[in-house]
Amino acid sequence: MSDVRTFGAVGDGEHDDTVALQHAMSEGDGVLELGKGSFRITRPLILDTTTRGYVGVRGEQGTARLLMDGAGPALQIIGDHHGTATPKTVQPHTWGKERFPVISGLEILGRHPEADGIQLLHTMQTTVQNVLIRNCRHGIHLAKRNRNFLLNASHIYDCSDTGVFFDHCNLHQVIISANHISYCKRAGIRQLDGDVHNIQITGNDIEYNSGAEGTTGEIVLEAPNETISEYTIASNTLQATRPARDANVLILGRKGVNATAARLIAITGNVIGSRDKSILINDASKVNISGNTIYDGIALNVEMNDCQNVVIGANTIGTRPINWNSTSNDGVLLRRCIGAVVANNMLNDIRAGDEKQGGAITLQACRDSSVSGCQILNPHIRGIDVQGSQRCKISDNSVTEQRDESQMLNAIRVAEDSRQCLVQNNAVTGGTNAPIDCPGEKGKESGNTIWE
Numbered sequence: 001m002s003d004v005r006t007f008g009a010v011g012d013g014e015h016d017d018t019v020a021l022q023h024a025m026s027e028g029d030g031v032l033e034l035g036k037g038s039f040r041i042t043r044p045l046i047l048d049t050t051t052r053g054y055v056g057v058r059g060e061q062g063t064a065r066l067l068m069d070g071a072g073p074a075l076q077i078i079g080d081h082h083g084t085a086t087p088k089t090v091q092p093h094t095w096g097k098e099r100f101p102v103i104s105g106l107e108i109l110g111r112h113p114e115a116d117g118i119q120l121l122h123t124m125q126t127t128v129q130n131v132l133i134r135n136c137r138h139g140i141h142l143a144k145r146n147r148n149f150l151l152n153a154s155h156i157y158d159c160s161d162t163g164v165f166f167d168h169c170n171l172h173q174v175i176i177s178a179n180h181i182s183y184c185k186r187a188g189i190r191q192l193d194g195d196v197h198n199i200q201i202t203g204n205d206i207e208y209n210s211g212a213e214g215t216t217g218e219i220v221l222e223a224p225n226e227t228i229s230e231y232t233i234a235s236n237t238l239q240a241t242r243p244a245r246d247a248n249v250l251i252l253g254r255k256g257v258n259a260t261a262a263r264l265i266a267i268t269g270n271v272i273g274s275r276d277k278s279i280l281i282n283d284a285s286k287v288n289i290s291g292n293t294i295y296d297g298i299a300l301n302v303e304m305n306d307c308q309n310v311v312i313g314a315n316t317i318g319t320r321p322i323n324w325n326s327t328s329n330d331g332v333l334l335r336r337c338i339g340a341v342v343a344n345n346m347l348n349d350i351r352a353g354d355e356k357q358g359g360a361i362t363l364q365a366c367r368d369s370s371v372s373g374c375q376i377l378n379p380h381i382r383g384i385d386v387q388g389s390q391r392c393k394i395s396d397n398s399v400t401e402q403r404d405e406s407q408m409l410n411a412i413r414v415a416e417d418s419r420q421c422l423v424q425n426n427a428v429t430g431g432t433n434a435p436i437d438c439p440g441e442k443g444k445e446s447g448n449t450i451w452e
Contacts, residue, residue, distance in 0.1 A: 003024075003033045003035065004017070004020060004021050004024045004032065004033065004034060004035075004039065005035065006024075007020045007021070007023045007024040007027070007028070008020040008023070009021055009024070009037075009039055010037075011034075011035070011036075011037025011038060011039050011064075012037070012038065013037075013038035013039075013040055013067060014040065015040060016040055016041070016042055017039045017040055017041060018040075018041040018042050018043055018045070021039060021041060021045055022045055022046070025045060025046075025047060025052070025055070026052065030052060030053055030054050030055050030056065031055070031056045031057070031058060032045075032047075032055075032056070032057040032058070033058055034057065034058065034059045034060065034064035034066070034106055035060050035063075035064060036060050036063035036064060037063075037064060037065075038065050038067055039064070039065070039066050039067065040067040040069060041066055041067065041068055041069065041070065041074060042069045042070040043070045043072065044070070044072045044073050044074065044075070044076045044119075045066075045074065045075050045076070046076050046078065047075060047076065047077045047078065047101065048078045049077070049078060049079050049080075049097055049098040049101065049123075050078060050079065050080045050093075050097075050098065052097075053097035053098075054097055054098075054099075054100070054101075055077065055101050056101055056102040056103065056104075057075060057102075057103045057104070057106065058102075058104055058105055058106075059104065059105035059106025059107070059131075060105065061105055062105060062106070062107065062130070062132070064105070064106045064107070065106060065107035065108065065109055065132075066106065066107070066108045066109070067109050067111055068108060068109065068110050068111060068112060068115040068116075068117075068136070069111045069112055069115075070112055070115065071112055071113075071114035071115065072114065072115070072116060072119075073115075073116040073117065073118055073119035073141060074108045074110075074115065074116070074117055074118065074136075075103065075108070075117070075118045075119070076118075076119045076121070077101050077103075077118070077119070077120050077121070077123055077126060078121050078122065078123075079094065079098040079101075079121065079122040079123040079124060080093065080094065080098060080122055081094050081098065081122050081123060081124040081145065081146075081147060082122065082145065083147075084147065084172060085147045085148055085172055085173045090124065094124050098123070098124060099124045099125050100124070100125040100126070100127065101123060101125075101126045101127070102126075102127045102128075102129070103118060103126075103127070103128045103129075103131060104127075104128070104129050104130045104131060105130050105131070106131060106132075107131070107132040107133070107134070108131070108132070108133045108134075108136065109134055109135055109136075110133075110134070110135040110136035110137065110159075111135070113137070113160070114137055115135075115136050115137060116136050116137050116138045116139075116141050117133035117136045117138065117139045117140055117141075117156070118131075118133070118139070118140045118141070119140075119141040119142075119143065120140070120141070120142045120143070120146050120149065121143055121144050121145075121146075122144055122145050122146065123146050123147075123149070124146075124147050124148060125147070125148045125149075125150075126146065126148075126149050126150070127149075127150045127152075128140065128149075128150070128151050128152070128154060129150070129151075129152045129153050129154060130152075130153050130154060131154040131155075132154065132155045132156075132157070133154070133155070133156045133157070133159075133163075134155070134156070134157040134158050134159070135157075135158055135159070135160075136159050136160070137159060137160050137161045138159060138161055138162050138163075138165045138167075139156035139159050139162070139163045139164060139165075139181075139184070140156070140163070140164045140165070141165045141167060142164075142165065142166050142167065142169045142171060143167045143168065143169055144169060144170070145169065145170040145171070146169060146170075146171050147171070147172055147173055148172075148173045148174075149171070149173075149174045149175075150174075150175050151164065151174075151175070151176045151177075151179060152175075152176075152177055152178055152179065153178050153179065154179050154180075155179065155180045155181075156179065156180070156181045156182075156184070156188075157180070157181075157182060157183055157184075158182075158183040158184065159183075159184040159185065160184075160185050160212075161184065161185060161186045161187075161212060162184055162186050162187045162188075162189070162190045163181040163182075163184045163187065163188045163189060163206075163209070164176060164181065164188070164189045164190070165187075165190050165192070166189075166190065166191040166192065166194055166196055167192055167194070168192060168193045168194045168226075169191075169194040169195075169196065170194060170195045170196075171194060171195070171196045171197075171199075172196070172197045172198045173197075173198045174198065174199045174200065175200045175202075176189065176199075176200065176201045176202075176204060177200070177201075177202050177203045177204065178203045178204065179204045179205075180204070180205045181204060181205070181206045181207075181209075181218075182205070182206065182207040182208050182209065183207075183208050183209065184209045185209070185210070185211040185212040185216070186209070186211075186212035186214065186215075186216050186220070187209050187215075187216060187217055187218070187219070187220040188206040188207075188209040188217075188218045188219060189201060189206065189218070189219045189220070190219075190220040190221070190222070191220070191221045191222065191223065191228060192222050192223075193222070193223050193224065193225050193226040194223065194226055194227070195226055195227050196223075196226075196227060196228060196229065197227070197229040197230045198229075198230045199230065199231045199232070200232045200234075201219065201231070201232065201233045201234070201236060202232065202233075202234045202235050202236065203234075203235050203236065204236045204237075205236070205237045206218040206219065206236055206237070206238050207237065207238070207239050207240065208239075208240055208241060208244075209240065210240055210241065210244035210245070210246075210275075211244075215246055215250060215252070216244070216245065216246045216250075217240075217246050217247050217248055217249065217250040217275075218238040218239070218240065218248045218249065219233060219238065219248070219249045219250070220246075220250045221250070221251045221252070221262070222250075222252045223252070223253060223254060223261060223262060224252065224254055224255070225254060226254070226261070227254075227261050227262075228251065228253060228261065228262040228263070228265070228284070229262070229263050229264055230263075230264045230265075231264070231265045231266070232266045232268070233249065233265075233266065233267045233268070233270065234266065234267075234268045234269050234270065235268075235269045235270065236270045236271075237270070237271045238270055238271070238272045238273075239271070239272070239273055239274045239275070240274055240275040241274060241275070242274060242275070242296070242298055242328075244274075244275045244276060245275075245276045246275070246276060246277065246280065247275060247276065247277040247278060247279060247280035247303075248272045248273065248275050248277075248278050248279065249267060249272065249278070249279045249280070249281075250280050250281075251265065251280070251281040251282070251284055252282050252283070253281075253282060253283035253284045254283060255282075255283050255306070257283075258285075258308070259283050259284055259285040259306060259307055259308045260285055261283070262281075262283060262284035262285070263284065263285045263286050263287075264286050265281075265284060265286070265287045265288070266287075266288045266290075267279065267287070267288070267289045267290075267292065268288065268289075268290050268291050268292065269290075269291045269292065270292045270293075271292070271293045271295075272292055272293070272294045272295075273293075273294055273295035273296040273297060273301075274295070274296045275296075275297070275298065276297070276298045276299050277297050277298075277299050277300050277301070277302075277303055278294045278295070278296075278297045278300070278301045278302060279294070279301065279302045279303070279304075280300075280303045280304075281303070281304045281305070281307060281310075282304075282305045282306055282307070283305070283306050283307065284304075284307050284308075284310070285307060285308040285309050285310070286308075286309050286310070287304075287307060287309075287310040287311070288310070288311045288313075289302065289310075289311065289312045289313070289315065290311065290312075290313045290314050290315065291313075291314050291315065292315045292316075293315070293316050293319075294315055294316070294317045294318070295316075295317075295318060295319065295330075296318075296326070296328050296330070297318065297328060297329065297330045297331070298327075298328050298329065299329055300329060300330065300331050300332070300333055300352060301317050301318055301330050301331060301332060302317070302331075302332045302333070303332075303333045303334075303335070304333070304334050304335070304337055304340070305335045305336060305337075306335070306336045306337070307334075307337045307338075307340070308337065308338045308339055309338075309339045309340075310334075310337065310339070310340050310341070311340075311341045311343070312332060312340070312341070312342045312343070312345065313341065313342070313343045313344050313345065314343070314344045314345065315345045315346070316345070316346045317330065317331075317332065317345055317346065317347045317348075317350075318330030318331065318347055318348060318349060318350050318360075319346060319347070319348040319349070326349065326351075327351075328351065329350070329351045329352045330347075330349070330350045330351060330352060330360075331347075331350045331351070331352025331353070331358070331359070331360050331361070331362065332345075332347070332360070332361045332362065333352070333358075333362045333364070334362070334363050334364070334366050334369065335364040335365060335366070336364070336365045336366065337363075337366045337367075337369060338366070338367045338368060338369070339367075339368050339369065340363075340366060340369035340370075341369070341370055341372075342361055342369075342370070342371045342372075342374065343370070343371075343372050343373050343374070344372075344373040344374065345374045345375070346374075346375050346377075347360045347361070347374065347375070347376045347377070347379070348376075348377045348378055349377070349378045349379075349380070350376070350378075350379050350380065351380040351381070352381065353379075353380070353381030353382055353385060354381065355381075355409070357385060357387055357415070358381060358382065358385055359379055359381050359382030359383055359384055359385035359410075359413070360376050360379040360381075360382065360383050360384065361374065361376070361383070361384045361385070362384075362385045362386075362387070363384075363385070363386045363387065363389045363392055364387045364388060364389070365387070365388045365389060366386075366389040366390075366392060367389065367390045367391060367392070368390075368391045368392070369389070369392050369393075370392065370393040370394070370395070371384055371392075371393075371394050371395075371397060372393070372394075372395045372396050372397065373395075373396050373397065374397045374398075375397075375398050375400075376397065376398065376399045376400070377400055377401075377402060378400075378401055378402055378403060378408075379399065379401070379408055380407055380408070381407075381408065381409055382408065382409055382410045382411070382412070382413055382431070383397070383399030383408065383410070383411045383412055383428065384397065384399065384411070384412045384413070385410075385412075385413050385415070386412075386413065386414045386415060386418050386421055387415040387417060387418065388415065388417040388418060389418045389421065390418065390419055390420055390421075391420045391421070392418070392421045392422075393421070393422045393424070394412055394414070394421070394422070394423045394424075394426065395422070395423070395424045395425050395426065396424075396425045396426065397412070397426045397427075397428075398426070398427045398428070399411035399412060399426065399427075399428040399429070400427075400428070400429050400451075401429050401430075401431075406430065406431065406432050407432075408429075408431045408432065409431050409432055409433045410431040410433050410434055410435065410436070410437050411426070411428030411429065411430070411431055411435045411436060412426060412428060412435075412436045412437070412438070413436075413437040413438070414437065414438040414439070414442055414443045415442075416439050416442055417442075418442050418443065419442050419443070420442075420443070421438070421442065421443035421444075422443060422444050422446070423436060423438045423443060423444070423445045423446075423448065424444075424445065424446040424447050424448065425446070425447045425448065426448045426449070427448070427449045427451065428448070428449070428450055428451065429450070429451045429452075430450065430451075430452075435450045436448055436450070
């Protein structure tokens, strides 16, 4: 290994070690060995596998750090992979000298407004583990084309923009697991356009990512022109602070393409909340939101606009004791969605809606969708509100008010601008206006039970 001190590095945090470290990388054996110390650099260290062959950077069990006092990435890793992850597309030179760069065991501290942590360009199987990156602009920046990236057991903290940034990148096969990504001003993890598929984000703590201009959230996926596809977001804690705007999970697909550019997304088994909205998804299809604990959505828990073929199932939403003095609205809103299923959710003490419209679960201008098997306790306005929708089914739900004095206007309402809706086999308590309000000419009621 290339011990950087043998190439003249000082590691005292004051001397500029850029030349010594780049010399060690270029002339050593390919592994940049950082012992205990603070190595100050003023421009990117370039690890070019196309000229140097296999490369890696190893710190000494977290006692080594790079102090980045210049603009750009502290570590820039360059490959020449232009294929996919399919074996036949990987060229011999990638296997021969470029694959599997490993970065481990060190801290990268940004001390310049435009300092980044690690940038990956055309790499194959880069692995980052046991690394701390803080006070950078972007913690890890993936650009152009990369494949099979792993990020594990690392800390990305207090970035001025984004923790992990997929920047107009052609990117497949990524696993981000067991990391702490927090206090980044725009996003913990962000995709901006690009052709991105097969991303697993699992077992992370992603918190308190807010404060920048533009869209913000713990996980922000924006592709107004390109593709968001095959994301699994599972078993994470995703939370922020109550004043934080936008959403913990924010997904904005491409408009005008029948919601097919953002697709195949599973949001499962997470704890999500304490932000203006917990989940906000626009222009997406084949989305499954299931088994999550979703709480304290200041405006809403889940909002979906212009989506198709989506399932919101078996979540606990906005649940808290009846005597909890909350000011959060919480609630689920689907607007202009087609083929949506909202099933088997537990909702409690939801304040969404007003006298004119809205409730714990609201369908606005939806088609061929259903709300079934949900347990809705103590909604402040309505349990389920259906507005301007067609061929929607509301069935087998329980909407119950447990307060001594009724506040709920309706357990279920189908507004007069809806048509061909079916309300059946629900069990509800009364509302101050009516337990179930479904004008005969706009829908049908069958088999409902109204409890005294």
